[in-house]
Amino acid sequence: MISMVLRRIGNAVAVMVAVAFVAFMIFQFLGDPVQLMLNEQASQAERDALRIRLGLDQNFVMQFMLFITRALHGDFGISYRNQQDVMSLIAERFPATLELVLVSTIIALSIGIPLGVYAAIRKGSPIARLLTMFSMIGVSIPSFVIGILLILIFAVQLNWLPAFGRGDVVHFGSWTTGLLTPSGRSALVMPALSLALFQISFIMRLVTAEMLEVLRTDYVKFARARGLPNRLVHFRHALRNCLMPVVTMTGMMIGDLIAFALVTETVFQWPGMGQLFVQAVMFIDMPVMAAYLMIVSAMFVTINTIVDLIYLWVDPRLRQAGAARGYHAH
Amino acid sequence: MNSLTKLSLPGLGIMAALMLPLAASATADELRWGASRDIDSLDPYSYGSTFTISTLNHVYEGLVRYDDQLKIEPALATSWDDISPGVRRFHLRQGVKFHDGAPFTADDVIASLTRVSDPKSPLRGNLPAYQGAEKIDDYTVDIKVTENYPLILNDLTNILIFDKEWLVANNATAPTDVGAGIEGYATTHANGTGPFKVVSRKPDAETVFEANKEWWDKPRHNIDRIVFTPISSPATAVAALLSGQIDYMERAPLQDIPRLKQSPGIQVLAGNELRTVFFLFNRADKLVASDTGDKNPFNDAKVREALYRAIDIDLLQKKVMRGLSRNTGSMVAPAIPGYVPELDERIGHDPEKAKALLAEAGYKEGFSFTFVCDNNVYVNEEEICQAVSSMWSRIGLKPNLDTAPTSIQTVKFESGKFDVGILGWANEPMIDSYSILVQVAHSKTGTSGVFNWGGWKDAEVDQLIDSASKELDREKRLALQSKALMKLKQNVDFLPLHQQPMAWALGPNVKSVVQLSDNKSRHWLTVLNK
């Protein structure tokens, strides 16, 4: 067991080193930072001095080591564009992204699970078919299209909800939340919905599939045979059994959502770190791009590792087999 | 079904909780500014960006400023006089306090001038004639410039004054050096003498200013707070203005003006800016990316004229600029000293003649070239470049349009990696055609020709500009400058398009703003409805 845990953690660390290498390569091969940072009048001497200060005069391996050491200290350098410490820029934006992702996950779970259950137990009924169709449409319409339409309807035409931004936020130390102010909450509605739509459909389809599978199992048939009321069978036995994969999948999706939120953040001008990244891509702001890549990957890897470990803990069969759990596809 | 409703309850509950308070509201004394872009930094000396400096002008002030007629008036200096052809003496305003309470004195002026003229300062070019400064007493400063330099007051409107003690205490006496790997204190903090103080700043997200109750001048505004939010998508900004989420935008998209005007309570102020937008040609020996091999067709005036004649400026004005730009043959706007009406006549639109000119120059089949445009600086820039590409391709040319944000394109321009490029010049803060002549038209020598990106050189033009720089008689100087501009026009060295429009939109909370042709927001003159 312990060796399995160590191996998973070892894997995660190896992946992070590889991500760091990619981030480092972005620095190495894209745009000479010296060229970008100095103005054209800078003399050769000034250029050389900057080169030495940035450690660009050292060999490749040394530079990579330096990069990793700095990254471990949360030092990703200074944004070319904002001239500010990259780490604090990202840290400032992180609460907004996390809030958006968590709220849309909660919305997705609380809408997706019931709809999925319904579609499974009433399989074939017109409403269930409609729901299945709806979930299909939900995964098919790009979230930016949904976002644009929502803005047109609810902000421009009806004037019910703000068109952009996060509204007023309340500070708790370095953390900020918009959930405690009216304007913060109303600003969250459209971004959270448009981000949740894909998830709602995804969770709904997952729950339906799992439920159908469980409903076919013998013990559910026995439970029915014993004369237990349908409701009890569905919710006490069947639903409970398919919640585990739903919860793990949702957990793993959070990592993806943090990355995917950048589309929503762009559409709604949501001041999260995804928006920061998109701006950085537009302006080829290497330090921000590299830092964002590493931070999001680190979160992604951490979440996946934790989910893996929970799986190991819950399902003893995996401990012996040691087989890698297949990754989900979406 | 019963259980289903029970299960959905938490979801619906969350939705309801989120949706209950719907209307976005502002406190009455707040101006919510939806800006087309963020300021680069809180440090006015960090980038030579007009937008950044004019926005920071709410916080920091110069020795002199433009009044609401664009005439120079006293600000932190109360008066000035010439001591000698190269020295001007400034008498400073007494009793002015910085936002942190420190008094404003001559030391602050010296420290600021030293900082702005530091070799690492990107703003050094904005003070080209500066030679040094000397403190006479606490409230008197002598500024030395190159002899007979006529425009020092104009330059100084843009040099904002820092507090020396604050700079020293925070290790910020030199401009921020990105390469050093440490943040500049002034990048994220501000301490000026201006009508507003910075309360908080999140880059790209929100900067909050509040009124400076101790301001030395009698405020004409009635604003308590300014919330400055950059909104990079103009469509989103319009939606925000329509839904009452912002009160002011300094760049209303031209296509949305009719709709904004129809909306109750929204005012649109539109006019022409001083900024002239024009195309540049690479004049090196060969082009950057072209099928012309070792030749550069743009060194032939016929080819340049062909490109000029291919452009249907009226159509561009009507469709892309929505009838709001001012077509021009001149490199400077009529309000800029040095302008004469003869400059303004355009070479006519004539695609057939253009084709003939190309053939005469030996490019009957046309040729390909790189056309570098930004997409976030000038009004409808990307659309202009696309439309012009289409017009050029119709006379047989093959432009490869490359659009990207200005920070990327500027690197290409500065290193000459373009064949045709775009530039807009407002002659700010000088408000004199000497600005464009010395910075753009002059060949790259010394401090001249900083924006001579294509390496053009005309000895006659250079000589006219050099003579103007030493001419104290205003009329004679302007005549020299007009002559230089005329010369550029005859040679088709540049390809002027128009003076671009400016359009501000005000929400119902705003009573009045002062809009001048330099297109700078001056909210110390803005009045809100109370």
Added chain:
Amino acid sequence: MHIDEAGQMGRMALWRQRLSEAWDSDLAYSFRGSPTALISALILLIVALTALLAPVIAVQNPYDLTQLFLDKAELPPIWSDGGESPYLLGTDVQGRDVLSAILYGSRISLLIGFASVLASMAIGIAVGLICGFAGGHVDNLLMRVGDFVLSIPTLLVAILVSALFRELLPVNLRDACAPLILMASIAITSWVQYARIVRASAMVEARKEYVLAAKILEVRTSRILLTHILPNVMTPVLVTATLNLGLAILAEATLSFLGVGMPVTQPSLGTLIRIGNQYFFSGSWWVVLFPAFQLGLIILVVNLLGDWLRDALNPKLQ
């Protein structure tokens, strides 16, 4: 002559037989029984055909700058006031015919979608076969690479690859290479799934007796892989590919919408939506809504088909 005719008749009979066999197969039966699948396939066929024939049926080539006329800019659809023939769905701000742009844009979207799925499938199958058959260090290394690819969110990788490639290319090649870059950036994030499926099957098959027998008979490894193992894994691979096609098209649209995909001079559906968005609130709804509808429709029918295929081939769910 007679013999020829007879041969032809025979061939035709053979074809007829094959067709009827195909018609009677389980898959076809299920297909006929599913109106959703039928309608989706029909729509996809129409979309694909019109996209393919775009150069013939479109009134304008929206990528040819000489065909864009500014004086025809921002015309509304033909049925509203001010609409003009032949601009059926109106024009955008550069005078681009919206319908033509949609047809050409769909071409790009479908092309990039199919090409990236094929490319990732090819990479995945090759890697999977090698891993499953070779095992050992090679397997370990390639699977680690796969883990690595999966441990960075796909959208992020695609954005980075796409943006960085663009920066590296000289400007005159950039537009021409844009579809290739997009295809590559989508493909390198999605091959791992195929590799895993193929590897698992290959490992099982490799231990079976017929493979051992073939090995003893000194049949070349590549031949064993291609003729024995590959056919066995094609079903799950094809299902995955169909399901991924929708995602690939979505990914292309998202990248283009964010401004790191197809350039404005060769708009895909995502680019059209990005450009049109600026004119949406001012009343030119047709520049956004029609491309958005087409994009949603394509992804929807592809997803419906993928869903149907998966269910039809997975007897457990029936």
